[in-house]
Amino acid sequence: MAGVADSYADPVRIAVIGGTGLQSLPRFTHAATLNVSTPWGAPSSPISILHHPSPTSGKPIPIAFLSRHGLHHELAPHEVPSRANIAALRSIGVRTIIAFSAVGSLREEIKPRDFVVPDQIIDRTKGVRPFTFFEGGMVGHVGFGDPFDEGLARVVRVCGHSLEGEGVELHDRGLLVCMEGPQFSTRAESNLYRSWGGSVINMSALPEAKLAREAEIGYQMICMATDYDCWHTSEDVNVEMVMGHMKANSENARRFIGAVLDELSKEEHGVLVLAKHLDGQTKFAGSITAKAGRAKGASEKLDWLFPGYFD
Ligand SMILES: CSC[C@H]1O[C@H](OP(=O)(O)O)[C@H](O)[C@@H]1O
Numbered sequence: 001m002a003g004v005a006d007s008y009a010d011p012v013r014i015a016v017i018g019g020t021g022l023q024s025l026p027r028f029t030h031a032a033t034l035n036v037s038t039p040w041g042a043p044s045s046p047i048s049i050l051h052h053p054s055p056t057s058g059k060p061i062p063i064a065f066l067s068r069h070g071l072h073h074e075l076a077p078h079e080v081p082s083r084a085n086i087a088a089l090r091s092i093g094v095r096t097i098i099a100f101s102a103v104g105s106l107r108e109e110i111k112p113r114d115f116v117v118p119d120q121i122i123d124r125t126k127g128v129r130p131f132t133f134f135e136g137g138m139v140g141h142v143g144f145g146d147p148f149d150e151g152l153a154r155v156v157r158v159c160g161h162s163l164e165g166e167g168v169e170l171h172d173r174g175l176l177v178c179m180e181g182p183q184f185s186t187r188a189e190s191n192l193y194r195s196w197g198g199s200v201i202n203m204s205a206l207p208e209a210k211l212a213r214e215a216e217i218g219y220q221m222i223c224m225a226t227d228y229d230c231w232h233t234s235e236d237v238n239v240e241m242v243m244g245h246m247k248a249n250s251e252n253a254r255r256f257i258g259a260v261l262d263e264l265s266k267e268e269h270g271v272l273v274l275a276k277h278l279d280g281q282t283k284f285a286g287s288i289t290a291k292a293g294r295a296k297g298a299s300e301k302l303d304w305l306f307p308g309y310f311d
C-alpha cells in the first residue's frame with residue numbers, strides 16, 4: 001500500500017490472527033506492512049502493523065495482524081503455513097496471540113453468533129499438517145495440558161461480558177474439536193463429538209496453538225458460532241451460512257477484539273503480554289537431543305527462531 005512503511009523498528013508484542021470473514025482490522029492506523037520470510041517459508045499474508053492507542057497513556061501500541069487463510073481466503077485449513085505464521089510473529093517480538101475463528105456449535109445453548117472462549121481442544125486433524133518446529137534431528141516436547149492461556153482467557157472473558165447486552169453473548173469455557181476438513185463432518189462424527197462433550201468445532205486451532213506453545217507465545221482463541229454443524233434438526237452447515245453469520249456479526253467481533261486490545265494495552269498486563277510464564281520452557285524442552293546428535297539443518301532453523309537457546 002502506498003505510503004505505508006515496510007519495516008518496523010520496535011518489537012511488537014501482541015498479534016491478532018484473523019480467520020474466516022475477518023481478513024482485516026479496519027479503523028486502526030496502519031503503520032507498516034511486513035513481508036517476513038522464515039526458514040519454514042512465507043506466512044499466510046503480509047503482517048500489518050496497526051497502531052492501537054493505549055487507553056491509559058494514549059501512546060500508540062503496535063499490534064500485528066495476520067490473515068490465516070490469506071488476504072483473499074485462498075488457503076484451505078490444511079494449507080495454512082502455521083509454522084511460518086508463528087515463526088514470523090515470534091521473530092518480530094510477538095509473545096501474545098489472540099486468534100479468531102468461525103466455529104460450528106455442538107450445543108443447543110451455543111447459538112449462531114454467540115462467542116465462546118474455549119479452554120480445551122480435541123485434536124481430530126489427520127497428521128497431514130506440519131505440527132512442530134522440532135524434527136529432522138532436534139527433538140522437543142513441550143507441555144500442552146492446557147492448550148490455551150488462562151491469563152489471556154480471563155482478560156478476554158471480562159471484555160466479552162462488558163459488551164453483553166449490546167448484541168454479544170459469551171460462553172466462558174468450551175471444548176473445541178479441531179477437525180481436518182476441508183469437508184464438514186458427517187452426522188455420525190458430529191454426534192460422536194457431542195457425546196465426547198464437544199462444545200464447538202473448527203478446522204484451524206491446530207497446529208496453530210501447538211506451535212504457539214512451542215514458540216513460548218501465550219495463545220487464546222475467540223470463537224464465534226456460525227452454524228449448528230449437521231447434528232441439529234435445523235439446516236446443515238454450508239459456507240453461505242457461515243459467511244452470512246460472520247458478516248452480520250462482524251461489527252461485534254471487531255468491537256470484541258478492540259476491547260481485548262484496549263485491555264491488553266494497559267501497563268498492568270505487561271507481564272502477561274510478554275508471556276513471562278512461558279519464557280525458557282522451550283530451551284529445556286528442546287535440549288533433549290545431545291549436541292553430538294543434532295542435525296545441522298534442524299539446528300540452524302531453531303537457532304533462527306530461538307537465538308542462543310541451543311548453543
Ligand atoms: C468457511 S467454514 C470452515 C472454515 O471456517 C473456520 O475458519 P477459521 O477458523 O479460520 O475462522 C474453520 O476453522 C474452517 O477453516
Ligand SMILES: Nc1ncnc2[nH]cnc12
Binds near residue numbers: 184227230
Ligand atoms: N460446522 C463447522 N465445522 C468445522 N468448522 C467450522 N467452521 C464454521 N463452522 C464449522
